[in-house]
Amino acid sequence: MIGTALRGIFTLPDLRKRVLITFALLAVSRIGFWITVPGVNYDVIEEIAGRQAGTWIDFIGIVTGGRLTNASIFSLGVMPYISASIIxxxxxxxxxxxxxxxxxxxQGYRKIQQYERYATVLICIIQSSFIVAWMTSVTAGNERLVPNATFSFRLMAIVSMTAGTVFLMWLGEQITEFGIGNGISLLIMNGIVARMPGKFSMFISNIARAVRQGVNPAKEVTELAIFVLLFVGIVAFVVLITQGQRRIPVQQQKQTRGRRVYGGMRYYLPLRVNQGGVMPIIFAQAILMLPIAIISSIPGLQSIRFWFNYGTFWYIFAYVLLILFFEYFWTALVFNPIEMANQLQEHGNFIPGIRPGRRTAEMLEYILNRVALAGGTFVAFIAIVPQIVSSLMGYDIFLATILGGTGILIVVGVALEFVQRVEAQLLAREYEGFMRKPMRGR
Structure with missing residues (x-):
């Protein structure tokens, strides 16, 4: 079935063109991550890349697909655009x-998109200014990352990073229009997936070192096998919950016109289990990192960083509570039960056994609160999986981030959306999909 679907992709000219454009533009986006900002000492970059693993800089790269440690023109990734979109x-x-x-x-949506672009440029300038200030303070031994931190370098670096993010934003729009899937989401996934081979190579390095030393590499091979099984199991679990829905039955009113009866059909209103997606994790991380970093810099309050250090009990406790809070917050923001109840009533639809109007809104809110609790619990569990695996099984925390957190939610969600878009194109042309039997004539 999958083989038939893949043949269908490359058989249909329009679909083949869209898929090739998507992968070509994604490849172009990777080139910019290796173009450093002019005036940066490249010899220092490799050293600081290992030193910043697992820090807030590494987290920002996981969320946005960017790489601050490379000091490239694409260092910010699409983070400014994400921030503007959320705002x-x-x-x-x-x-x-x-x-x-x-x-x-x-027309109104295009106008809002235009405002988002303007906001993206403004956020780029602000964020790149802080990144440039950080770059000028980085040292490795006796060498500095920026040997000559002049005003002209700062201005050129800010302009370069801003232009890089704007170019990535343009690439994302081109993928959305001429390719398959949401371009910005695919760019983020592209950056996250590009990190995975480097993390898996740690296992290969351990096995190769054991073989060179003449030691039986059974332990290293077993660790790799267990890690792969954990990865596959967690991905399957994330797919299951991401696709999960709470379906509410909705009945359409019957209408009699002359001797004909119209309507009377029953359908379902789907509520996704994870309404918030990765937003609760992003908000929770931002709330934990920025205020604590600022407060702990005040004399006499440095102990706060010790209590809320990454992996401590109070960090995980606050992290889980914030994720649950933002799951409810984001769900209430994007889904209005009163507005949905009014729309159902205006179109002559109702939930069987529930009076239209206020009672319907109350029931939708009741169900939504419980769905949000289930979604928030799922997101919180995925977010703390790296800490659990690292503490129980002894894996490096930098390596364990593959198994959970924001990265895996983004990769699985975007991959599912991409497959569904391709499958919709195939089914529309009477081809088999990836996961279904033929649906001809539908």
């Missing part, structure tokens, strides 16, 4: 003028 997603619900603009349809 406007919340503003649309809070600012009446933006809400009216969104309801205007495609």
């Amino acid at each position: 406007f997603t919340m503003l649309v619900k809070l600012v009446p003028s933006l809400e009216r603009l969104q309801k205007e349809g495609p």
Whole structure:
């Protein structure tokens, strides 16, 4: 079945063109990550790359697909665009003028996208200014990452990083329009997947070192096998929950026109288990890292960093609570039970056994709260999997990040969306999909 689907991809000219454009633009995006900002000492980059593993800099790279330790023109990745999108997603619900603009349809959506682009450039300038300040303070031995930290270097670095992010944003829009899937999401996944071979190579290095020393590498091979099995199991679990839905039955009212009866059909209103996606983890990480870093820099309050250090009990406890809170927050932001109940009533639909209007809104809110609890628990568990695996099985925390956290949620979610888009194209042309039997004539 999968072989038939793959043959269908390369048989259909339009689909083949879209898939090839997608992979070609993703390949182009990887080139920029190896172009360093002019004026940076490249010999220092390799040393600081290992030194910053597992820190907030590494986390930002996992979230956005960027690589700050490379000091490249794409160091920021698409993080500024993500920030702008999140800001406007919340503003649309809070600012009446933006809400009216969104309801205007495609024209209003394009206008909001234009505002997002302007905000992206502004955020790029602010974030790149902080990154440049960090770059000028980095040293390795007696060498500095930036030998001559002049004003002209700072200006050129800020412009280079801003231009790099704008170019990535343009690439994402081109993939969305001419390729398959959401371009920005695919760029993020591309950056995360590019890190995985380097992490798996740690196992290969351990096995090769054991063989060179004449030691039986059974222990290293067993560790690799267990790690692969854990990875496959967690991916399967994430796919299961990501695809999971709470389906609410909805009945359409019957309408009689002359001697004909219309309507009366039953369908389902699907509520995703994980409504928030990766947003709760991103918000929780930001809340934990930034304020604690600022507070702990105040004299007399340095002990706070000790209590909330990565992997400690209080860090994990606060992390889980924040994830649950932001799961509820994001779900309430994107799904309005009152608005949904009014739309159902306006279109002559109702939930069987529930009175339309206020009672329907109360029931939707009741169900949504419980779905959000299940989704928040799932996200919190995936977020702390690296700490659990690292403490129980002794794996390096930098390596264990493959098994959980933001990265795996993004990769699985984007991969599923990409497969579904390709499958929809195949089914529309009467080909078999990846996971279904033929659906001809539908």
